[in-house]
Amino acid sequence: MADWVIWMLMAGVLIIAELFTGTFYLLMVALGLIAGGLAALVGFSMEWQLLVAAVVAVLATVGLRRSRFGKRDRVQAERDPNVNLDIGQKINVNAWEAPMGAGGVASARVMYRGALWDVELAPGQEAQAGQFVIQEIRGSRLIVSNTK
Structure with a gap:
């Protein structure tokens, strides 16, 4: 069997293996094998x-x-x-607690999914009662912003 055929067969095996892995890295190695096969076809040692x-x-x-x-x-x-999946859900906050100290963040306790959660207001948002959207979850604390 000619050298270039062996190179192409090895490249074909890698391309088939690539279909099972889902990455492109085996495909890149298969390109190298194809180049080796072309070098063999040209007559390189x-x-x-x-x-x-x-x-x-x-x-x-x-x-x-x-x-x-x-x-x-x-x-x-x-x-x-x-x-x-909680991100993007809406919750109702009846009242906010005043922020503690300089740079404090308004917080509240709300009932969400059958449990009490700590809620923190995202930076730049207004601390008023109403409906809010969950933007982030840090541990057991919901970070919310005003609905638009």
Whole structure:
């Protein structure tokens, strides 16, 4: 069997394995194997085939890592409605307690989902009785803002 056929078969195996992993990194290594196969088809020696395959695989992997597809978005779970379904829900606050000390934050206790929760007003919001939207959850404290 010719060298280039072996390179292409190995690339095909990696492409199939890529379908099961869901990342693009095996695909980048498969591109390197394809480049090695092309080098074999042109007639390069085995050393050059390996070098071409390695260089292309490394460059493709580095390129993927630097692209938008290789970086995961860092999401703060306490603010992500996909992680915590309470974010975006509305609650009613009947009365706010006065902030304590300089830079204090208005707080309250409300009934939400059958339990009493501590509620804190998000920065820049008005502390008046009414309906609020949960913006963030820090431990057992709901951070809320005024509804719009």
